[in-house]
Amino acid sequence: xxxxxxxxxxxxxxxxxxxxxxxxxxxxxxxxxxxxxxxxxxxxxxxxxxxxxxxxxxxxxxxxxxxxxxxxxxxxxxxxxxxxxxxxxxxxxxxxxxxxxxxxxxxxxxxxxxxxxxxxxxxxxxxxxxxxxxxxxxxxxxxxxxxxxxxxxxxxxxxxxxxxxxxxxxxxxxxxxxxxxxxxxxxxxxxxxxxxxxxxxxxxxxxxxxxxxxxxxxxxxxxxxxxxxxxxxxxxxxxxxxxxxxxxxxxxxxxxxxxxxxxxxxxxxxxxxxxxxxxxxxxxxxxxxxxxxxxxxxxxxxxxxxxxxxxxxxxxxxxxxxxxxxxxxxxxxxxxxxxxxxxxxxxxxxxxxxxxxxxxxxxxxxxxxxxxxxxxxxxxxxxxxxxxxx
Amino acid sequence: xxxxxxxxxxxxxxxxxxxxxxxxxxxxxxxxxxxxxxxxxxxxxxxxxxxxxxxxxxxxxxxxxxxxxxxxxxxxxxxxxxxxxxxxxxxxxxxxxxxxxxxxxxxxxxxxxxxxxxxxxxxxxxxxxxxxxxxxxxxxxxxxxxxxxxxxxxxxxxxxxxxxxxxxxxxxxxxxxxxxxxxxxxxxxxxxxxxxxxxxxxxxxxxxxxxxxxxxxxxxxxxxxx
Ligand SMILES: Nc1ncnc2c1ncn2[C@@H]1O[C@H](COP(=O)(O)OP(=O)(O)OP(=O)(O)O)[C@@H](O)[C@H]1O
Ligand SMILES: [Mg+2]
Numbered sequence: 001x002x003x004x005x006x007x008x009x010x011x012x013x014x015x016x017x018x019x020x021x022x023x024x025x026x027x028x029x030x031x032x033x034x035x036x037x038x039x040x041x042x043x044x045x046x047x048x049x050x051x052x053x054x055x056x057x058x059x060x061x062x063x064x065x066x067x068x069x070x071x072x073x074x075x076x077x078x079x080x081x082x083x084x085x086x087x088x089x090x091x092x093x094x095x096x097x098x099x100x101x102x103x104x105x106x107x108x109x110x111x112x113x114x115x116x117x118x119x120x121x122x123x124x125x126x127x128x129x130x131x132x133x134x135x136x137x138x139x140x141x142x143x144x145x146x147x148x149x150x151x152x153x154x155x156x157x158x159x160x161x162x163x164x165x166x167x168x169x170x171x172x173x174x175x176x177x178x179x180x181x182x183x184x185x186x187x188x189x190x191x192x193x194x195x196x197x198x199x200x201x202x203x204x205x206x207x208x209x210x211x212x213x214x215x216x217x218x219x220x221x222x223x224x225x226x227x228x229x230x231x232x233x234x235x236x237x238x239x240x241x242x243x244x245x246x247x248x249x250x251x252x253x254x255x256x257x258x259x260x261x262x263x264x265x266x267x268x269x270x271x272x273x274x275x276x277x278x279x280x281x282x283x284x285x286x287x288x289x290x291x292x293x294x295x296x297x298x299x300x301x302x303x304x305x306x307x308x309x310x311x312x313x314x315x316x317x318x319x320x321x322x323x324x325x326x327x328x329x330x331x332x333x334x335x336x337x338x339x340x341x342x343x344x345x346x347x348x349x350x351x352x353x354x355x356x357x358x359x360x361x362x363x364x365x366x367x368x369x370x371x372x373x374x375x376x377x378x379x380x381x382x383x384x385x386x387x388x389x390x
Numbered sequence: 391x392x393x394x395x396x397x398x399x400x401x402x403x404x405x406x407x408x409x410x411x412x413x414x415x416x417x418x419x420x421x422x423x424x425x426x427x428x429x430x431x432x433x434x435x436x437x438x439x440x441x442x443x444x445x446x447x448x449x450x451x452x453x454x455x456x457x458x459x460x461x462x463x464x465x466x467x468x469x470x471x472x473x474x475x476x477x478x479x480x481x482x483x484x485x486x487x488x489x490x491x492x493x494x495x496x497x498x499x500x501x502x503x504x505x506x507x508x509x510x511x512x513x514x515x516x517x518x519x520x521x522x523x524x525x526x527x528x529x530x531x532x533x534x535x536x537x538x539x540x541x542x543x544x545x546x547x548x549x550x551x552x553x554x555x556x557x558x559x560x561x562x563x564x565x566x567x568x569x570x571x572x573x574x575x576x577x578x579x580x581x582x583x584x585x586x587x588x589x590x591x592x593x594x595x596x597x598x599x600x601x602x603x604x605x606x607x608x609x610x611x612x613x614x615x616x
Contacts, residue, residue, distance in 0.1 A: 304475065305472065305476070305504065306471060387447075
């Protein structure tokens with residue numbers, strides 16, 4: 001019986017191709033725009049948050065502005081923070097600028113960063129050649145350096161820099177490694193910097209304080225708790241002064257960015273859904289026209305034994321059919337638009353099952369909602385009046 | 391012989407605002423299985439109203455109507471649909487074939503509502519089209535058939551459910567004399583095979599084909615001695 005109704009609906013749609021198509025157009029446009037918008041926004045969101053994650057979603061960064069009494073972080077703070085749970089490592093940064101000399105060649109104003117072993121352990125891609133800074137270097141404040149690409153090119157053109165000695169701020173350092181050229185998206189470029197053990201930096205760069213710490217987390221979902229605990233360590237250290245330090249949580253950033261983007265895609269989809277409603281009204285209109293045209297037919301079918309619910313089912317199915325076919329066309333069209341856009345912008349393209357079922361479900365719902373009223377009208381036609389109208 | 395139709399004190403009025411128009415007045419009618427009955431009357435006498443009530447498309451204002459033992463007054467819309475499908479085979483003056491469907495598909499229609507499978511329907515529809523002499527026209531659309539052929543398709547559609555009553559309203563009204571006579575011949579054959587037929591007409595010559603004639607005038611039904 002359901003199959004019969006579907007077949008009849010199909011026949012009616014095929015017999016009125018142009019009109020059916022025009023009727024479906026509203027649904028097609030509505031679904032296509034919903035699919036395209038959601039998919040494009042999702043693709044962009046994913047690729048942006050992926051890139052941001054590469055910068056370190058698994059860490060929080062403590063930056064100290066200091067107070068007059070305590071101008072930054074020190075080794076005691078580091079060891080206290082290390083004792084907090086859920087932490088896989090702490091990587092301090094000490095920044096300074098100095099000149100480098102090698103073989104008579106000089107580069108002024110090179111960024112020197114004091115780092116530790118954790119810095120390299122957490123990101124194995126940092127190192128291009130040589131070895132990272134290790135605990136021995138830190139303990140004995142070794143005069144070793146890992147240098148960026150530009151410096152390799154300027155000072156060691158055609159020479160393997162490993163094992164060579166260069167002058168940094170008047171003392172001799174042995175080159176133990178080179179840094180991988182960094183991608184465009186990360187903050188600041190590694191290409192022009194020199195990395196040395198932070199303990200060495202504290203002693204010889206004339207910097208007394210650690211300005212920032214990267215605290216790596218074991219479980220990022222517990223980031224908020226860990227941040228609270230770190231505050232519990234730092235607040236007494238800074239004597240409970242306001243604005244002595246800030247803690248920046250990359251995971252938080254990504255989360256709020258993603259929720260912003262999903263709100264945006266919901267908003268856009270909501271606007272597109274209005275066109276679905278307009279499409280639904282189009283379907284309702286076509287159903288009403290079709291029922292008026294087929295009054296005699298409905299009367300005849302009733303005389304031949306069609307019950308009212310049978311007639312109603314027939315017309316509701318016809319409306320659902322129209323809108324679901326429209327929805328499927330819209331799905332394909334929206335997918336093509338989203339794919340083209342994704343290729344042009346250079347973001348990833350993926351249509352999720354939930355997006356597809358949203359589109360098909362939504363268009364089916366439109367069919368039911370806007371087909372119900374006309375179908376009910378048809379089912380209530382009086383067969384005598386209907387038959388007389390011919 | 392078994393009684394298939396029993397009408398007792400049937401009244402039917404139409405109301406237009408305050409005004410009441412009584413179209414059927416105290417109609418009593420009994421039809422037995424296998425009868426060929428003609429209801430004869432001039433235009434406006436209430437024939438179509440009578441046919442609508444017999445065919446369960448309309449209900450009387452008062453009175454009792456039993457069709458194959460079912461009290462029509464007690465049935466709801468859905469049950470009336472089933473009754474029409476099972477008990478009544480309609481033949482209309484203007485054929486009322488669906489123009490987009492082939493002869494075979496038109497004949498299949500009532501069987502869809504009877505819940506038969508597609509293959510059963512096709513088989514039965516083809517058989518009945520053969521019975522009315524149209525076995526070579528099953529694929530034709532109605533507009534590819536002559537008036538007489540269209541009416542025979544309509545008769546096939548009315549017969550395909552094996553209804554208790556074949557109910558025809560002016561079945562020859564849209565046909566010329568010769569084709570009309572052929573249709574009447576078919577009716578006589580069907581009746582000879584045992585089919586109960588009620589035929590409504592204003593034409594005395596056509597009514598003569600029936601074995602029993604009742605006259606209707608201004609809503610009053612009177613039995614006519616043959
Ligand atoms: N729905 C209705 N509302 C009001 N009056 C009606 C309605 N149906 C029929 N009538 C009236 O009832 C009377 C009988 O109508 P009916 O259609 O039964 O006549 P008929 O015998 O079939 O005539 P004809 O031979 O012309 O078809 C007519 O006067 C008609 O105007
Ligand atoms: Mg009439």
